[in-house]
Amino acid sequence: MLNTSIFKHHAPFKLEAGGVLPEVELAYQALGQLNTDCSNVIWVCHAFTGSQDVADWWQGLVGKGKLFDPEQYFIICVNVLGSHYGSTGPLSINPETGDPYFHTFPTITIRDIVNSFDLLREHLGISKIKTCVGGSLGGQQAVEWAISQPELIENLILIATNAQHSPWGIAFNESQRMSIEVDPTWTESHPLAGINGMKAARATALISYRNYETYGVTQARREEGLDKTYRAVTYQRYQGEKLAQRFNAFSYYVLSQVMDSQDVGRGRGGVINALGQVKAKTLVMGIKSDALFPINEQEFLAKHIPDATFQALDSLYGHDGFLIENELITKAIKIWQKFIKLDVNPMYSFFKALEDRPRTLVAHD
Numbered sequence: 001m002l003n004t005s006i007f008k009h010h011a012p013f014k015l016e017a018g019g020v021l022p023e024v025e026l027a028y029q030a031l032g033q034l035n036t037d038c039s040n041v042i043w044v045c046h047a048f049t050g051s052q053d054v055a056d057w058w059q060g061l062v063g064k065g066k067l068f069d070p071e072q073y074f075i076i077c078v079n080v081l082g083s084h085y086g087s088t089g090p091l092s093i094n095p096e097t098g099d100p101y102f103h104t105f106p107t108i109t110i111r112d113i114v115n116s117f118d119l120l121r122e123h124l125g126i127s128k129i130k131t132c133v134g135g136s137l138g139g140q141q142a143v144e145w146a147i148s149q150p151e152l153i154e155n156l157i158l159i160a161t162n163a164q165h166s167p168w169g170i171a172f173n174e175s176q177r178m179s180i181e182v183d184p185t186w187t188e189s190h191p192l193a194g195i196n197g198m199k200a201a202r203a204t205a206l207i208s209y210r211n212y213e214t215y216g217v218t219q220a221r222r223e224e225g226l227d228k229t230y231r232a233v234t235y236q237r238y239q240g241e242k243l244a245q246r247f248n249a250f251s252y253y254v255l256s257q258v259m260d261s262q263d264v265g266r267g268r269g270g271v272i273n274a275l276g277q278v279k280a281k282t283l284v285m286g287i288k289s290d291a292l293f294p295i296n297e298q299e300f301l302a303k304h305i306p307d308a309t310f311q312a313l314d315s316l317y318g319h320d321g322f323l324i325e326n327e328l329i330t331k332a333i334k335i336w337q338k339f340i341k342l343d344v345n346p347m348y349s350f351f352k353a354l355e356d357r358p359r360t361l362v363a364h365d
């Protein structure tokens, strides 16, 4: 991937669940220039199958003339441990055996990912983060970091995420892991092991990333015959194939367990107590049609993070709206930024107008 740097930590890295990675590598991209007083750092945390290439997957928000403009900010995004895009993960070589980890990759958690970010942060000499932002699994990392290091992050933006992963979310993830496990190749020590199972897992996941209405609009039935090639059929299959072109089943399996591990209250006297430790000025956004991280999870975050602002977003796209509704997200953040500059805590009603905009419908042929 272009513009990617690799940070190498050649020392054992202790994991929350008790394991150890003998060494850690993190693939990251940094855009723009770091200010001398370190006041312009935007740290973006990516989601489940995302990557460090934030200017690609969030091009509506990151880039020249966009909300997060590299001419103004030093924007950094790190491929998470366990992922597929260059950081230490199941396909990496275990230096102790000389072979890829594959199934022996140790259990990692959101906290391990955040701890690994911190190694890189120190290496780069970043003493403070102006804004830490993330959606979904990325938001899980951002809120964890704001709790574990309350003085580090000035502004926190959480989108379509939670403080503790729900039984519903864990059940979705387990169902997807079961799809991988029933692939007969899954037991093999090979980069493509379980890849067909992962295709089925992705298709299932898509249902949770979107919803009934999304499919009704984007995959509306046009067929009158009985040849079984409904648009929703080919869409599900295509999405599985599309992911298989860029990801692996080991990372999928490991990162789904990372998502399940989210519980900011673990060892901190509970979730509410933990959220109360956040010192960053916080904007929490939820998508009303999100079936996977329902909006009540973001309302909960906003309720228990001191002085947080909450914004509900209207989107056709459900959970995936955090990757698609760039215009709406930009607008909400800009309004919030104006208020925090004035040191005013904006009320929900200030944002009401944003919800009334017409929906953008995308029909695929």
Ligand SMILES: CC(=O)SCCNC(=O)CCNC(=O)[C@H](O)C(C)(C)COP(=O)(O)OP(=O)(O)OC[C@H]1O[C@@H](n2cnc3c(N)ncnc32)[C@H](O)[C@@H]1OP(=O)(O)O
Residues within 6 Å of the ligand: 047, 049, 050, 051, 053, 057, 219, 230, 231, 232, 233, 234, 235, 236, 238, 242, 246, 320, 323, 324, 364, 365
């Ligand atoms: C190296 C890298 O790629 S880094 C990783 C980039 N990805 C990420 O960061 C992960 C987060 N991103 C995502 O999850 C997704 O990209 C999203 C949510 C932002 C957008 O999802 P998409 O799959 O692009 O959108 P959508 O659901 O509308 O599907 C569009 C695709 O399905 C195809 N499609 C739509 N309907 C059908 C159908 N009925 N039958 C078959 N194919 C269909 C379209 O032709 C299109 O194909 P294309 O992606 O090859 O152009």
Ligand SMILES: N[C@@H](CCO)C(=O)O
Residues within 6 Å of the ligand: 047, 048, 049, 050, 135, 136, 137, 209, 320, 323
């Ligand atoms: N579409 C997102 C969903 C998880 O938030 C991804 O693949 O990362």
